Amino acid sequence: MLKIKNLQANIEDKEILKGINLEINPGEVHAIMGPNGSGKSTLSSVIAGKEEYTMTGGEILFEGEDLSELDPEERAHKGIFLSFQYPVEIPGVSVTNFMKASLNAHRKAQGLEDMPAKDMLKMIRDKSELLEIDRKFLSRSLNQGFSGGEKKRNEIFQMAMLNPKLAILDETDSGLDIDALKVVANGVNKLRSEDNAVLLITHYQRLLDYIVPDFVHVMVDGKIVKSGNKELAYELEERGYDWVKQEKSV
Amino acid sequence: MAYTEDDLKKELETKEYEYGFYTDLKSETFPIGLNEDIVRAISKKKEEPEWMTNWRLEAFRIWQTMTEPEWANVHYTKPDFQAISYYSAPQTVDPNKTLDDVDPDLLAMYKKLGISVDEQKKMNNVAMDIVVDSVSVATTFKKTLGEKGIIFMSISDAIKEHPELVRKYLGTVVPQKDNFYAALNSAVFSDGSFCYIPKGVKCPMELSTYFRINQANTGQFERTLLVADEGSYVSYLEGCTAPSRDENQLHAAVVELIALDDAEIKYSTVQNWFPGNKEGKGGVYNFVTKRGICEKNAKISWTQVETGSAVTWKYPSCILKGDNSIGEFYSIAVTNNFQQADTGTKMIHLGKNTKSTIISKGISAGKSQNSYRGLVQINSRADNARNFSQCDSLLMGNDCGAHTFPYIEVKNKTAQVEHEATTSKIGEDQIFYCNQRGISTEKAIALIVNGFSKEVLNNLPMEFAVEAQKLLEISLEGSVG
Ligand SMILES: Nc1ncnc2c1ncn2[C@@H]1O[C@H](COP(=O)(O)OP(=O)(O)O)[C@@H](O)[C@H]1O
Ligand SMILES: [Mg+2]
Numbered sequence: 001m002l003k004i005k006n007l008q009a010n011i012e013d014k015e016i017l018k019g020i021n022l023e024i025n026p027g028e029v030h031a032i033m034g035p036n037g038s039g040k041s042t043l044s045s046v047i048a049g050k051e052e053y054t055m056t057g058g059e060i061l062f063e064g065e066d067l068s069e070l071d072p073e074e075r076a077h078k079g080i081f082l083s084f085q086y087p088v089e090i091p092g093v094s095v096t097n098f099m100k101a102s103l104n105a106h107r108k109a110q111g112l113e114d115m116p117a118k119d120m121l122k123m124i125r126d127k128s129e130l131l132e133i134d135r136k137f138l139s140r141s142l143n144q145g146f147s148g149g150e151k152k153r154n155e156i157f158q159m160a161m162l163n164p165k166l167a168i169l170d171e172t173d174s175g176l177d178i179d180a181l182k183v184v185a186n187g188v189n190k191l192r193s194e195d196n197a198v199l200l201i202t203h204y205q206r207l208l209d210y211i212v213p214d215f216v217h218v219m220v221d222g223k224i225v226k227s228g229n230k231e232l233a234y235e236l237e238e239r240g241y242d243w244v245k246q247e248k249s250v
Numbered sequence: 251m252a253y254t255e256d257d258l259k260k261e262l263e264t265k266e267y268e269y270g271f272y273t274d275l276k277s278e279t280f281p282i283g284l285n286e287d288i289v290r291a292i293s294k295k296k297e298e299p300e301w302m303t304n305w306r307l308e309a310f311r312i313w314q315t316m317t318e319p320e321w322a323n324v325h326y327t328k329p330d331f332q333a334i335s336y337y338s339a340p341q342t343v344d345p346n347k348t349l350d351d352v353d354p355d356l357l358a359m360y361k362k363l364g365i366s367v368d369e370q371k372k373m374n375n376v377a378m379d380i381v382v383d384s385v386s387v388a389t390t391f392k393k394t395l396g397e398k399g400i401i402f403m404s405i406s407d408a409i410k411e412h413p414e415l416v417r418k419y420l421g422t423v424v425p426q427k428d429n430f431y432a433a434l435n436s437a438v439f440s441d442g443s444f445c446y447i448p449k450g451v452k453c454p455m456e457l458s459t460y461f462r463i464n465q466a467n468t469g470q471f472e473r474t475l476l477v478a479d480e481g482s483y484v485s486y487l488e489g490c491t492a493p494s495r496d497e498n499q500l501h502a503a504v505v506e507l508i509a510l511d512d513a514e515i516k517y518s519t520v521q522n523w524f525p526g527n528k529e530g531k532g533g534v535y536n537f538v539t540k541r542g543i544c545e546k547n548a549k550i551s552w553t554q555v556e557t558g559s560a561v562t563w564k565y566p567s568c569i570l571k572g573d574n575s576i577g578e579f580y581s582i583a584v585t586n587n588f589q590q591a592d593t594g595t596k597m598i599h600l601g602k603n604t605k606s607t608i609i610s611k612g613i614s615a616g617k618s619q620n621s622y623r624g625l626v627q628i629n630s631r632a633d634n635a636r637n638f639s640q641c642d643s644l645l646m647g648n649d650c651g652a653h654t655f656p657y658i659e660v661k662n663k664t665a666q667v668e669h670e671a672t673t674s675k676i677g678e679d680q681i682f683y684c685n686q687r688g689i690s691t692e693k694a695i696a697l698i699v700n701g702f703s704k705e706v707l708n709n710l711p712m713e714f715a716v717e718a719q720k721l722l723e724i725s726l727e728g729s730v731g
Contacts, residue, residue: 048682048686049685049686050682051678051682052678071685072682072685072686073685073686073688073689073690073691076685076686076687076688077688081686082686084683084686087683088677088679088680088683089680090680090683090684090697090698090701091701091702092700092701092702092703092704092705093697093698093700093701097697098687098697101684101687101689101693101697102684102687102688102689105687105688105689105690105693106688109688141701158687162687162688
């Protein structure tokens with residue numbers, strides 16, 4: 001599904017990603033862990049196509065297609081979803097209204113008509129129940145005055161509405177208390193299938209108890225320095241990142 | 251394809267609550283230049299009574315002693331008032347002209363606005379293949395209004411048919427000498443609308459007028475007078491469009507609203523005059539005086555969506571004369587490319603317990619300049635007057651400007667005046683967030699701008715709100731990367 005080969009990327013002439021290799025197949029869950037500033041969010045932004053980042057080498061293929069020529073919205077239409085580490089506020093635009101614009105933009109790209117209002121409402125109701133979101137919440141301005149947890153839950157609600165092929169969840173667990181974490185994890189798990197894949201970016205092993213990864217990668221200083229199965233996450237929790245860094249320099 | 255009466259009826263059925271007429275402001279016939287003879291000739295051509303001719307002449311003499319105001323935060327080449335033609339006569343349609351002769355950019359814009367092909371033809375002096383007696387349909391509306399005693403007609407007709415009403419109210423809110431442009435308008439106004447709602451009557455439909463500028467090198471001076479008698483209610487829509495022209499065109503309208511005791515007037519405008527091209531060439535100079543007076547317990551609410559014109563100078567105002575009267579001003583002003591807008595309101599509190607609300611949303615893009623200028627004046631007699639003002643500016647890019655000039659004059663200690671202002675910028679992060687959700691940059695901007703303008707858009711009648719949203723989208727097209 002996603003094939004990243006020797007990816008290098010800069011921001012403002014500063015080299016951040018220094019040769020990333022990663023392959024994700026349908027049905028898989030991958031986790032990327034790593035210390036702050038190692039380039040995890042940069043990687044997710046580059047996959048999603050954020051303009052500020054310049055790809056200086058390597059390639060990203062999504063279902064065999066080179067992504068580098070595509071605009072961010074085209075990548076989204078192809079089924080790439082990014083749950084943002086820091087979701088932005090859009091004052092005056094309700095969650096419902098935003099979702100309507102988003103969903104219909106996806107449909108338009110597939111040559112479909114706008115979704116009938118009735119179907120849209122039903123879908124919104126179903127997905128908000130799945131994520132235990134209060135209906136009142138949906139008429140609030142997008143992310144404005146939301147608590148950290150509400151923002152993250154709203155991201156996953158949007159993911160549930162759009163049903164992407166590849167979901168990248170950037171630190172979706174931070175800011176969530178344990179109950180909210182369970183709800184969000186449950187939501188993600190319900191959406192998993194043979195056909196889609198999840199890339200989890202996280203600091204903590206905690207989330208991985210609820211969304212169990214098939215592979216765990218450790219990212220340090222713009223590179224994936226170690227890959228393994230879910231046991232690696234426990235090992236990291238116990239021994240810290242210094243251990244990987246040392247191992248790397250040996 | 252022939253447009254049948256059935257088609258028209260169907261079209262009208264879906265907008266039954268609305269009745270309006272078009273005032274095509276066209277100009278030819280008269281030579282350019284302005285003097286007393288021209289003023290007299292205008293009045294004569296319109297078969298006006300003597301009092302009206304004298305009123306115009308009086309205005310002209312005052313105008314001659316005045317100079318063009320310079321305090322607004324706008325810069326432009328002053329119009330040469332002797333290079334303008336002042337009389338408008340209905341122009342005949344050119345039978346050989348087809349839509350193929352019309353600027354394709356303009357047609358594209360019409361399409362986005364959802365203006366029908368026939369409408370487009372009308373706007374471009376193209377002969378229409380409508381074969382229909384629309385009078386019969388219009389008459390049903392006229393009848394509904396007539397039964398309630400509502401008068402709604404062009405001001406030229408009203409001067410002839412209801413001289414006592416026009417004479418009683420014309421110039422009572424905006425006197426001839428009010429300002430340079432109001433004086434000019436009073437002398438030479440071409441046409442406009444007149445509306446009178448009798449005591450206790452709630453007008454059952456939105457009333458609307460569309461103004462259009464068609465000819466180059468003409469001045470447009472429409473005059474609107476709207477009187478809501480005691481306890482009555484009316485919602486009035488004013489739409490303006492102008493096909494694109496190279497020359498700057500002068501537009502100086504006057505609107506007077508009179509809300510007698512317990513009456514309410516809601517006046518909504520969507521202004522889309524030609525803003526000039528991307529290089530800042532051409533466009534309309536829009537110098538408008540709009541003012542309303544509220545008697546006891548009366549309410550006037552101005553809502554405006556201003557996206558057009560090269561230079562705008564406009565301050566819809568309320569004189570809150572009667573006790574407990576209410577004034578509201580809801581405004582969205584968009585400027586792009588080289589547009590300049592200096593707009594706002596004046597709330598003059600004279601009566602006790604008077605209340606005013608000002609919500610102004612300025613959106614600037616390109617190299618444009620957008621200024622809010624507002625005066626809140628609480629007079630000594632106005633006990634317990636209250637005002638709330640909120641002025642928000644949204645900037646797109648680094649080359650535009652937003653300015654706020656709030657003037658507050660309080661002469662009564664019991665007054666409560668609140669002013670809030672914010673400035674924000676559409677961020678790359680907001681756009682990327684939308685993009686990531688599959689929303690294109692153009693649509694993202696429209697979404698963000700609509701969200702920013704929501705409080706004002708919500709105040710517009712439904713149909714108008716949809717049109718206004720489309721206009722916002724169109725006028726900001728291409729303003730971000
Ligand atoms: N907009 C930016 N401008 C300059 N440097 C940036 C920018 N965004 C991120 N960086 C730098 O890139 C590095 C990686 O950041 P990031 O991808 O956010 O790491 P992580 O998500 O792993 O914490 C950091 O050193 C950070 O300071
Ligand atoms: Mg990060």
